[in-house]
Amino acid sequence: MMGKPPWMPEIKDELSQLEQAGRIRSLFPTEQGTEPVLFRQGHPMVNLSSNNYLGLASHPTVVQAAARALEERGAGAPSSRLITGHDPAIAELEAALAQWKGTEAALVIGSGYLANLGVLSACLSRRDAVFSDRLNHASIIDGIRLSGATAYRYRHRDMNHLERLLQQADGKGFRQKWIVTDSVFSMDGDVAPLKELADLKEQYGATLMVDEAHGAGVFGPQGKGVAHHLGVADAVDIHMGTFSKAFGVYGAYIAARKEWIDWMLQRCRSFIYTTALPPAVIGGIRASLELVQSGQNLRTALLDHSRWFRRRLQDLGVDTDPFPSPIIPWVIGDDHAASAVSQALQERGVLGVAIRPPTVPEGSARIRFSLMATHRREDLEQAVEAVADITGAFGRESV
Numbered sequence: 239m240m241g242k243p244p245w246m247p248e249i250k251d252e253l254s255q256l257e258q259a260g261r262i263r264s265l266f267p268t269e270q271g272t273e274p275v276l277f278r279q280g281h282p283m284v285n286l287s288s289n290n291y292l293g294l295a296s297h298p299t300v301v302q303a304a305a306r307a308l309e310e311r312g313a314g315a316p317s318s319r320l321i322t323g324h325d326p327a328i329a330e331l332e333a334a335l336a337q338w339k340g341t342e343a344a345l346v347i348g349s350g351y352l353a354n355l356g357v358l359s360a361c362l363s364r365r366d367a368v369f370s371d372r373l374n375h376a377s378i379i380d381g382i383r384l385s386g387a388t389a390y391r392y393r394h395r396d397m398n399h400l401e402r403l404l405q406q407a408d409g410k411g412f413r414q415k416w417i418v419t420d421s422v423f424s425m426d427g428d429v430a431p432l433k434e435l436a437d438l439k440e441q442y443g444a445t446l447m448v449d450e451a452h453g454a455g456v457f458g459p460q461g462k463g464v465a466h467h468l469g470v471a472d473a474v475d476i477h478m479g480t481f482s483k484a485f486g487v488y489g490a491y492i493a494a495r496k497e498w499i500d501w502m503l504q505r506c507r508s509f510i511y512t513t514a515l516p517p518a519v520i521g522g523i524r525a526s527l528e529l530v531q532s533g534q535n536l537r538t539a540l541l542d543h544s545r546w547f548r549r550r551l552q553d554l555g556v557d558t559d560p561f562p563s564p565i566i567p568w569v570i571g572d573d574h575a576a577s578a579v580s581q582a583l584q585e586r587g588v589l590g591v592a593i594r595p596p597t598v599p600e601g602s603a604r605i606r607f608s609l610m611a612t613h614r615r616e617d618l619e620q621a622v623e624a625v626a627d628i629t630g631a632f633g634r635e636s637v
């Protein structure tokens with residue numbers, strides 16, 4: 239029998255330190271019931287921790303389209319896209335995506351994580367500079383690291399800081415400057431100042447990439463995203479989005495000028511060296527895209543929920559941002575306290591997961607509530623009552 243690797247004691251130590259710090263991550267079996275209910279250890283709970291914002295993951299049209307594609311074209315794709323995996327259904331989906339986003343072309347990529355990793359590392363190199371909001375998603379941070387570009391991280395949504403950094407970089411001989419931002423920030427639910435970013439991009443001759451993971455499907459005409467909602471879509475060079483959230487399926491896209499997409503076929507390693515998405519996923523996404531485009535009623539229901547829930551939390555002394563995204567953090571601060579609050583919510587039949595550092599900055603552990611169009615008002619009332627109860631029980635100062 240082989241011996242234990244010599245670094246195993248270090249791993250054990252680190253795991254026990256994480257445990258003590260209230261930061262250990264673990265998996266909890268979670269069964270989906272009829273939305274928005276799920277089960278943990280047999281207990282039903284209202285799910286306030288889902289990215290399935292429009293409820294499309296279980297929409298019969300999406301499920302049937304996925305099932306049909308599975309029956310007709312099998313369980314898996316034969317290979318990567320550049321070998322024999324370029325199913326005509328994917329080409330058709332990409333044409334529909336480009337039309338929806340109003341760009342010359344679009345490319346489907348395996349997941350949002352892979353898209354950010356691949357696009358940034360394909361387009362940027364040591365000769366380039368990239369300006370990234372401090373609260374951007376981990377996949378953007380990792381893509382920038384992999385690219386080797388000089389990274390400037392600007393304070394969250396702070397355009398003065400960004401401009402100072404752009405000025406600092408001027409004259410340093412960078413080949414390109416890229417500005418990259420989430421449109422809706424995944425752990426805060428607030429929105430990037432895209433108009434101001436578009437102005438700075440113009441002024442400093444930069445390229446602008448926007449991650450609409452939490453904006454697509456939820457904002458803008460036909461759910462095109464925040465950039466369209468704010469009327470600055472044409473200033474965005476690379477639109478990125480996922481099918482894993484409002485679309486309720488899996489996978490991701492980028493939409494951009496044809497040259498960028500052609501470049502991805504040559505250089506985007508997370509696109510080139512991986513198997514194409516399975517037919518059922520493509521079939522599901524295709525049906526979901528139509529529902530997203532025609533889903534204004536779902537978006538209205540979701541935004542109404544978001545405004546209502548934000549007001550109720552605000553009444554309870556929880557600070558909420560005015561932008562009505564479906565992501566609503568309840569910042570607790572301490573890691574142990576955030577886990578205890580999550581547990582207390584679950585005891586009251588509400589699933590609100592605790593998010594702790596390093597996913598969020600030190601001292602800002604939180605419950606990340608996320609809403610769905612398919613919630614009923616009484617589900618949200620139950621959550622508000624649970625929050626009120628917990629705030630009372632723990633004492634307002636300590637939560």
Ligand code: PMP
Pocket residue numbers: 349350351352354375377420424449451452480481482489490
């Ligand atoms: N970007 C953002 C802003 C996200 O929140 C996420 C998912 N948490 C991703 C990218 C990654 O998307 P996916 O889950 O499709 O890999």
